[in-house]
Amino acid sequence: MRRPKKYESGEATQYISRRAALRKLQLSLNDFRRLCILKGVYPREPKHRRRAQKGSTEIKVLYHTKDIRFLLHESIVWTLRDYKIFAKKSSRDRAIKDFRNLKRRLALFPEIKLDHIVKERYPTFIDALKDLDDCLTLLFLFSTFPSLQLIPREQSNLCRRLTIEFLHYVIASKSLRKVFISIKGYYFQAEIKGQKVTWIVPHYYPFKPQSRQEVDFKVMSIFVEFYTIMLGFTNFRLFHGLNLAYPPQFPSSVLQDNEDTLKDEASFVSDRIAALNFELLRTDKVQEDEEELDIDMELLEQDGDSKRIIKMKQEAQEVARLRTLFKGLKFFINREVPREPLVIIIRSFGGKVSWDSSIYPGSAYDESDETITHQIVDRPSLGTQYISRDYIQPQWLFDCVNQRQLLPTNKYFLGEKLPPHLSPFVDSKRDTYIPPEEKALLDPSLIETHEQSDESEDEAEKEEEETVDQELLDAQLQLAYQEETAEYKKYGGVDGVNEDEEDLEDDDASDDDDDEEEELDEKAKRLKQEKQKMSVQSGKVHKVNKRQVHKAEVDEHRLQARMVKPRHRNLFRKLIREKQTKEKEEWLLRKKRRTIEADEKEARKTAKREARKEAAVAAAKAAKLGK
Amino acid sequence: MTAVEPGTKRKRISKKNKSAWRKTDIQDVEQFLEDQRQEERIGTFADKKDEDLFVQDATPQKAKTTVLSVKQKRKLNAQKPMRSHQALENTSKVQDPIVKRNHVKQKKNGRNIELEVCNPTKPRHRQANSDRAVYYTKLEQRLEAKKSKKVVADKDIWQEVDFRDAIPGLKDKKGWISRDLALHTAGNIGKKVVKTHASLHHKTTRAKKFELPHPGMSYNPSPEDHQALIEQVVEREEGIIKKEQHLKRVTTSMFAKVTPEERDKRHLQEMSQGIEDEEEQENAEKDDDDKPYHTINAPVENKKKSKQARRNELKQKELQRQTELKRKLKQQTADLIRIKSIRHELDDEEEDLNDLKKRRKQRAEKAKFEPKRLGRHKFEEPDVDVNLPEDIAGNLRNVKTESSLLKDRFHLLQRNNMLPTTKAVSRKKAKVKKYVRNSHKEPGVSYQDLKERRKVAAAAAKVGTATIKI
Secondary structure, three states, rough: OOOOOOOOOHHHHHHEEEEHHHHHHHHHHHHHHHHHHHOOOOOOOOOHHHHHHOOOOOOOOEEEEEHHHHEEEEEEEHHHHHHHHHHHHHHHHHHHOOOOHHHHHHHHHOOOOOOOHHHHHOHHHHHHHHOOOOOOOHHHHHHOOEEEOOOOOHHHHHHHHHHHHHHHHHHHHHHHHEEEHHHEEEEEEEEOOOOOOOEEEEOOOOOOOOOOOOOOOHHHHHHHHHHHHHHHHHHHHHHHHOOOOOOOOOOOOOOOHHHHHHHHHHHHHHHHHHHHHOOOOOOOOOOOOOHHHHHHHHHHHOOOOHHHHHHHHHHHHHHHHHHOOOOOEEEEEOOOOOOHHHHHHHHHHOEEEEEEOOOOOOOOOOOOOOOOEEEEEOOOOOOOOOOOOOOOOOHHHHHHHOOOOOOOOOHHHHOOOOOOOOOOOOOOOOOOOOOOOHHHHHOHHHHHHHHHHHHHOOOOOOHHHHHHHHHHHHHHHHHHHHHHHHHHHHOHHHHHHHHHHHHHHHHHHHHHHHHHHOOOHHHHHHHHHHHOOOOOOOOOOOOOHHHHHHHHHHHHHHHHHOOHHHHHHHHHHOOOOOOOHHHHHHHHHHHHHHHHHHHHHHHHHHHHHHHHHHHHHHHHHHHOOOO | OOOOOOOOOOOOOOOOHHHHOOOOOHHHHHHHHHHHHHHHHHOOHHHHHHHHHHHOOOOOOOOOOOOOHHHHHHHHHHHHHHHHHHHHOOOOOOOOOOOOOOOOOOOOOOOOHHHHHOOOOHHHHHHHHHHHHHHHHHHHHHHHHHHHOOOOOOOOOOOOOOHHHOHHHHOOOOOOOHHHHHHHHHHHHHOOOOOOOOOHHHOOOOOOOOOOOOOOOOOOOOHHHHHHHHHHEEEEHHHHHHHHHHHHHHHHHHHOOOOOOHHHHHHHHHHHHHHHHHHHHHHHHHHHHHOOOOOOOOOOOOOOOOHHHHHHHHHHHHHHHHHHHHHHHHHHHHHHHHHHHHHHHHHHHHHHHHHHHHHHHHHHHOOOOOOOOOOOOOOOOOOOOOOOHHOOOHHHHHHOOOOOOOHHHHHHHHOOOOOOOOOOOOOOOOOOOOOOOOOHOOOOOOHHHHHHHHHHHHHHHHHHHHHOOO
């Protein structure tokens, strides 16, 4: 038997250095980089570097040998080699000024086809959606770029087109869920096919050049090259899922022949599409309504109502409400406000929007339109104002979407100091301690009760009457608003409420009529009897037996613990422990706060008492002096 | 070689030596011979006809001087035979003495493609023609496609497609062709179905792919969130400062500082280390001269042990072995009493081992979330983006953006093990020394000039004051 040599098996053969891979694939380093990025083959870190590098200890870039062998099969390797040939031949033509040949060569430029790679890297559509975060952020960023040395203008134009198409989908499907303005840019989160897709849109500022020391533009450009293809196919599928024509087109009703349209139809249409303010051409005639969701929820009801299902139902209701959040509202965007993010938000929740026609084409109505309900402004004051509309700052829209309800606009009025803009990505129903200020921001009802209790306790605080008055006014406003929302929540929609009530009344009325006609006497008798029986008794407060509740909870917990499979026992214990620690932390923090507040209150009281005493003493002195 | 002027007397020259003979003027003879040869070459005047010798001048006296452009001149020059070939031209009138030569039939340079296209004679010509037709149809198609705007995506690639549908022979509705057979055939046809191996889709990091923003990064954050973010940043910064200080402590400040004089002195001392030693050695050698000589490496002597010595050695060894055995036995009996403490020791040891195992496991778990070492440079976490409290404007109009999104993306790719960390290398340009030529220099101002100017200024001032006085 042959004696086995060192580094002929095991880890040494599993890895291959980049140089060796280049030699094997017969590509230049640049081509290899490109191929790897396009195919999604990335360098690896071995477990034992010395073994993988056949004894050498310097840190090399290593790849899996299997990966490189996989690249050998790729058809674009041949295209990359063709590039080299193309470059040689065309440069020769250029040198000898054989422009006829050069033109012919350029027409036959070997283009890389990436369709099969997209399919290969994302075997299912859901896989592609899962990886859309990175893709969208990068493309939104590149769509703002001018033509740079390593980024051709066509690429940034293509990025712009694809992102606009995607936004059209988001608007049409009403899948936007969360929005956030950060110092990095605008965060958007949409739910597409059950996947949460998050992306960042950069702030709309003039382009700032990026130093090439920090970022490798060539590499980023290659990533974008792949992502454009991927987003193209994703858009195609998404559009077809909604029965929209792809590439997006206008219905002929919108496009009327006038001077502008006839002059340059293509640019006219692309401008209107980029404005995001019009419905797109559908492949089917019927406007589909969202009935599927209701059906799903009904089916779920049969399974009984465990906590999870109740939660899901609530979520579904909230989402349904969110989708029509701005329905019936008419917005006008002032010129200093960034147009695109606001248009996306307003349109995807059913609102109507327009802007000054001189900023961007595609505005629907003028500023002087009296039916406008909200005008979005971002400046301290405004010259002419209409009474019929609210002048609000853009944050109102973002906060409304994040809280899934229309907030009172008074805090967001023109020139008002805005309340903090909270991140929707932090779970507001998290188990940890939430300070009452944040709670109040999320649910205005809490702050009110807090203030009221303060007032009732502190009887001495009658001096600050003005402020109290204002607070009271605010509180009243909020109370009214709460009642509204409570009603809304109860019945799940304004329209539903009215109809139901009317129906009930109608039924009652008709019943009454019949009774009166047929059996007047009997009814009267019965009524009398009932009246005699009837008496008003003081109501009893339903008492909850705390012990019993606790016992039931403990029992349930025990049952749960018993149901856990043995292999999951450790996990279960861990979860329980985590929950306990969290609860304890929360309790501690709350206690801390309580003690601090109590101390503060005590201090205030003593201060007041002393002040009063001093005043009394001073008064006595004054009286003495007077005597 | 000077021509002899008439009237001057010829100088008598001695013809004694060979060198003297050289001075004789033989120009007339040579001239004659040259003329004769020329006549032989081009013939005598007498032989030639008048028409050959003279040409009737039909052109008008003064021809218009046409001004040719550079391009035209070039064109005309191009028609002329090449200058370099002029030497090859046969200008001799002497007839070729050898009449019969082997004439080489000149072959035509290259193929005449036009001829091949118009009337193909060979099968390869026909093949080439058909290939050319395919090429040009493709070209036309490409050009047309370029004219009409291309769409990136024109199909649903995620539709389930069987590879067998693309190959006509393999479509079987009756189930006669197994999948394996179809795979095999497809490979041999040249449409190999390549399987992606699962490790391509494996995640290399457990860290989140897309990081959601910290609530403190809001353009108008609540004070608590903002404070939390700033605390994060401060903690990080403190860590960096601590590390720097540590490095400084263990390197720079570890060495005591000395004055320059002291340093020079030490340097001198260090540099002259060997010299003094040598002197001392020499002195020592001088001293040693009196003592008897000793070698440094004395030769090894093979001293034989006596039999008695060997016996003693063996005895000693045996004795040692026995005492060791006894000691061990004693230890064992003693350990019987120590059983409890031994058990404790063992337990402690086990606990330590468990601890180690736990820690290793924890470290491995943590490493799963950290970026891997892919290249020469280590990935360093970029700074957290934060708006300082004074930068928060509170409205959208005056937002101060803090980060470059592109840089952020680039770092994210590196953190997700998709790119090895690199450092941009900038090539240093050679420094070009610049100076002004003397001929281009502006005349400088001399000291004397300045002095004169000052004098003039002073005089002017004097006059000014004088006038004011008046």
